[in-house]
Amino acid sequence: MINLTAKQICAVVNGELFASSSFQDFTVSEIITDSRTFFGGSNAAFFALTGPVFNGHNYIAQLRKKGVQVFIVSNKNFIEDKACYILVKNTGFALQQLAAYNRNRFLQPVIGITGSNGKTIIKEWLYDLLSTELKIVRSPKSYNSQVGVPLSALLIDNQYDLALLEAGISEPGEMQKLAPIVQPDIGILTNIGDAHQENFTSMEEKLNEKLKLFTGTKKLVFRSDRSYSKIIAEFCSQKNIDPINWSLENDSAPIQFKSKVKSTDTEIEARINDKHYSFTIPFTDDSALENACHCFATLIALDKNPSDFLVQFSSLQPVAMRLEIKQGINNCLLINDYYNSDLNSLSIALSVLKQQAAKSHLFKHVILSDIQQTGIETAKLYAKVNQLLQEWGINKLTGIGKDLYQHQHIFQLESEFYADRNAFEKHFLRSNYSSSAILLKGARQFELEKISALLQQKAHQTVLEINLNALVHNLNTFRKLLQPETKIMVMVKAFSYGSGDVEIAQLLQHQNVDYLAVAVADEGVQLRNAGITTPIVVMNPEQDSFQNIIDFSLEPNIYSFQLLQQFVKAVKEFGLNNFPIHIKIDTGMNRLGLKTEEDIAKVIAILKKNKHLKIQSVFSHLAGSDEPELDDFTKEQFNRFTDLSGLIENAFEYKIDKHILNSAGIERFPDHQMDMVRLGIGLYGISQTGLALQQISTLKTTVSQVKTVDTGETVGYNRKGKVRQHSRVAVVPMGYADGINRRLGNGLGSAFVNGQEARMIGNVCMDMLMLDVTNLEVNPGDSVEIFGPNISISRVAQLLETIPYEILTGISQRVKRVYLQE
Numbered sequence: 001m002i003n004l005t006a007k008q009i010c011a012v013v014n015g016e017l018f019a020s021s022s023f024q025d026f027t028v029s030e031i032i033t034d035s036r037t038f039f040g041g042s043n044a045a046f047f048a049l050t051g052p053v054f055n056g057h058n059y060i061a062q063l064r065k066k067g068v069q070v071f072i073v074s075n076k077n078f079i080e081d082k083a084c085y086i087l088v089k090n091t092g093f094a095l096q097q098l099a100a101y102n103r104n105r106f107l108q109p110v111i112g113i114t115g116s117n118g119k120t121i122i123k124e125w126l127y128d129l130l131s132t133e134l135k136i137v138r139s140p141k142s143y144n145s146q147v148g149v150p151l152s153a154l155l156i157d158n159q160y161d162l163a164l165l166e167a168g169i170s171e172p173g174e175m176q177k178l179a180p181i182v183q184p185d186i187g188i189l190t191n192i193g194d195a196h197q198e199n200f201t202s203m204e205e206k207l208n209e210k211l212k213l214f215t216g217t218k219k220l221v222f223r224s225d226r227s228y229s230k231i232i233a234e235f236c237s238q239k240n241i242d243p244i245n246w247s248l249e250n251d252s253a254p255i256q257f258k259s260k261v262k263s264t265d266t267e268i269e270a271r272i273n274d275k276h277y278s279f280t281i282p283f284t285d286d287s288a289l290e291n292a293c294h295c296f297a298t299l300i301a302l303d304k305n306p307s308d309f310l311v312q313f314s315s316l317q318p319v320a321m322r323l324e325i326k327q328g329i330n331n332c333l334l335i336n337d338y339y340n341s342d343l344n345s346l347s348i349a350l351s352v353l354k355q356q357a358a359k360s361h362l363f364k365h366v367i368l369s370d371i372q373q374t375g376i377e378t379a380k381l382y383a384k385v386n387q388l389l390q391e392w393g394i395n396k397l398t399g400i401g402k403d404l405y406q407h408q409h410i411f412q413l414e415s416e417f418y419a420d421r422n423a424f425e426k427h428f429l430r431s432n433y434s435s436s437a438i439l440l441k442g443a444r445q446f447e448l449e450k451i452s453a454l455l456q457q458k459a460h461q462t463v464l465e466i467n468l469n470a471l472v473h474n475l476n477t478f479r480k481l482l483q484p485e486t487k488i489m490v491m492v493k494a495f496s497y498g499s500g501d502v503e504i505a506q507l508l509q510h511q512n513v514d515y516l517a518v519a520v521a522d523e524g525v526q527l528r529n530a531g532i533t534t535p536i537v538v539m540n541p542e543q544d545s546f547q548n549i550i551d552f553s554l555e556p557n558i559y560s561f562q563l564l565q566q567f568v569k570a571v572k573e574f575g576l577n578n579f580p581i582h583i584k585i586d587t588g589m590n591r592l593g594l595k596t597e598e599d600i601a602k603v604i605a606i607l608k609k610n611k612h613l614k615i616q617s618v619f620s621h622l623a624g625s626d627e628p629e630l631d632d633f634t635k636e637q638f639n640r641f642t643d644l645s646g647l648i649e650n651a652f653e654y655k656i657d658k659h660i661l662n663s664a665g666i667e668r669f670p671d672h673q674m675d676m677v678r679l680g681i682g683l684y685g686i687s688q689t690g691l692a693l694q695q696i697s698t699l700k701t702t703v704s705q706v707k708t709v710d711t712g713e714t715v716g717y718n719r720k721g722k723v724r725q726h727s728r729v730a731v732v733p734m735g736y737a738d739g740i741n742r743r744l745g746n747g748l749g750s751a752f753v754n755g756q757e758a759r760m761i762g763n764v765c766m767d768m769l770m771l772d773v774t775n776l777e778v779n780p781g782d783s784v785e786i787f788g789p790n791i792s793i794s795r796v797a798q799l800l801e802t803i804p805y806e807i808l809t810g811i812s813q814r815v816k817r818v819y820l821q822e
Helices: 006-012 056-065 091-104 119-130 148-153 175-182 203-214 229-238 286-301 343-359 378-391 402-406 421-426 448-455 468-479 493-497 501-510 521-529 543-551 561-573 597-609 628-651 663-668 793-799 804-809
Strands: 016-018 030-032 044-047 070-073 084-087 110-114 136-138 162-166 186-189 219-223 242-247 255-261 266-272 275-281 323-327 333-337 363-369 396-400 414-418 436-441 463-467 487-491 515-518 536-538 555-558 579-585 613-620 657-659 676-679 697-702 705-709 727-732 750-753 756-759 769-772 783-787 816-821
Touching: 006 016, 006 070, 006 084, 006 091, 044 056, 044 091, 056 070, 070 091, 091 148, 091 175, 110 119, 110 175, 110 203, 119 136, 119 162, 119 286, 148 162, 148 175, 175 203, 186 203, 186 286, 203 229, 219 229, 219 286, 229 242, 242 286, 255 286, 266 286, 275 286, 333 343, 333 448, 343 363, 343 378, 343 436, 343 501, 363 448, 378 402, 396 402, 396 421, 402 414, 414 421, 421 448, 436 448, 463 468, 468 487, 468 501, 468 676, 468 816, 487 657, 501 515, 501 521, 515 521, 521 536, 521 543, 543 555, 543 561, 555 561, 561 579, 561 597, 561 613, 579 628, 597 628, 613 628, 613 676, 628 657, 657 676, 663 676, 750 769, 783 793, 793 804
Parallel strands: 030 044, 044 070, 070 084, 110 162, 110 186, 136 162, 186 219, 219 242, 242 255, 333 436, 363 396, 363 436, 396 414, 463 816, 487 515, 487 676, 515 536, 536 555, 555 579, 579 613, 613 657
Antiparallel strands: 016 084, 255 266, 266 275, 323 333, 323 816, 463 697, 697 783, 705 727, 727 769, 750 756, 750 783, 756 769
16 A cells, blocks of 8 residues: 555655645545546545546546545646645656655565566466465556556555566557566566557567566566567576576476376476476466466576475466356346455446446345455455445345454445355355346455356357457547547447447446447337436437337437428427437438438428427438448548538538548548547447457357267268268357358358367258367367457458458347456
8 A cells, every 4th residue: 555645645746736724634545546446535546647538637526525635637727725636747657656656665576577468367376376375466457557557556565575566568668667667576578479569560679668677677587489589588688687488399498398288287397407397287278388387487486496386286267357247047147256356356346236237227236255465454454345335335245255254243234144155055045136236256266156157047158258348449449540529429239239239338328428329219218228328319210219219318310301290290299399310411322311402401491490309410321431442432422421411500500510430431531520420340349441459259159069970971951061081070059040150161160169270060050050170179068269369250251251240240139248347
């Protein structure tokens, strides 16, 4: 904890103090940057961070009501007499200054981890290996950004024996800001991959940027059989750093590893000089092997005896770095976050719980394990937890662990307590859980995933995972292409392009988009019933839907004179004035819309005669913005839209927004963003120009059965899958009823299983498909990816000679959507 007074913080960040004469300085013990995860109290200081799409200064008034008295600001206009303000030039830099100051007060070793992949997993595995004998503070979740690193460093103090901090970068110049904050005694460089490569001219430039973290490091752990390892070795020599390098290929490396992959685990042998060590990890993939080798080498860097930790390697667990949101039994919703447990991450998880519970008015239930290694006296810790639960309006607590059991008298809400997970399971009754949003939050050692298994709805094993963080990344990537004043309408029609309607809309509302757009009124009604208050445009309104449009405050797209007459009549009957509408102009798509000047003149005439409607926007749709060969036609559409929309704009005294750009248009024609843009497929990870978007969807299932098929036999309907050699075939519970196109069968399509692709064999069935897994290590229960990080949606679309839209929207709603969120 930071434990500095407001005046001391002001001195550290070179700020200017503004406080009323009645302000009494006090010790700040908590730093916050996100108003949504602060639950109240008077010992906190808020850094009002700013960025391209957010401004923390706007939340000062809200935080003052929660008890915050100290604010670090960069805008003098927000300074008032009723609190203490520290004025700085840049609040982000001030946060980093304060974190660097706190790091310099820490006397114990710090391990700094960077690289393209594996940072968080290595950090968590080191914590699991070492926490039985050391008191460790570590970065929460994957807090490795320009804000996450300083927030992590502000958690450390001298009650800990060791700090584990990870640092990530996405562009040049970032690591030199993080290095003074981390200042690692021991460094770990995981690997250098393609992540964020678009911001660097070469892989070597990115490597040199990451190495800046280790300038003052005493020891550096890295793999020496990479193509770039020579550069790392030279860096160590120049900086007088002791290289702790290891290899899976080079027998002359200081630490040499050999591995043998079995069906469910990997046996590893380590050799250091003449000493040999054998251990097993419960994983079979290459990345897990590399991460485990880094952990072993780090034990050597810490001067630990590896023999003391060999058994613990076999108990390492997968690291779930995001919240999982799944359907549970009896109309319950499960939010799984058994990744780690501390006050900060608990507050974040509770904000998600409240958001998810609100959409269906669900009972809010928290299943919580003991919170360990916080440095707070136990009674005070659980008093804070009790306060936190009450602040977020939690209805019930289930506590699991000896500490919670012993301190149950502290909690002032409906609660039950068990000394351990086994005691909970003995008393578990399915009938006690219904219509609830349930957060499972705790340290991994409590195995809350077993409780999740009891509560999870057991149904179709096929799921579509939606990475909400990737969706936010894509939204912000497009926002960076826009002027600050340009509004954004996001298309959530067709079940949000197959990704799920309510969950996506809630996230977009949280991200303050200006409009949501649906195809039909029923979609809008569903969003309103789920608590969505963002303006919603109905793109294809029908006369039968007018009642719902009016009752649920939806805004229709008026695309014809006839539709306008019908809607005017409906609004008149309700006695409404200035009801918002949007006018669609057809500039060449020849779909819906007003096409001629005469059409528009008739619409203007009727609108000027009555006060019942008000035009919010006028828009058109580009027919070929994603195809360069159609650019001349696209420019004609721009000109046509300017002329026709101008007729409407000039006919009314009030402001009318104009918009014509879709996702491809935003990328390729930013000069035509006008007042608003419409973001669709780009939000879901599809770019027309190579924009650095992230794929948000992973369609996955599990292997049901593996069988041997002899030469000459066939697989599937109509005997289309002919086997020409002794083969192994995996049966997967996913078929065309789930949205798998039948044309992918018979070798055209493939799936990703255990690190390799397997071709589909035979016809795709209604509920199943088959994979040729000959020579692959595949067993029942193994995970199968149809598309995701290893097989892109664009690639599947190309195979089928279609577009990604069809692939996404074609996934059946019987496929469970699972939402992942950091």
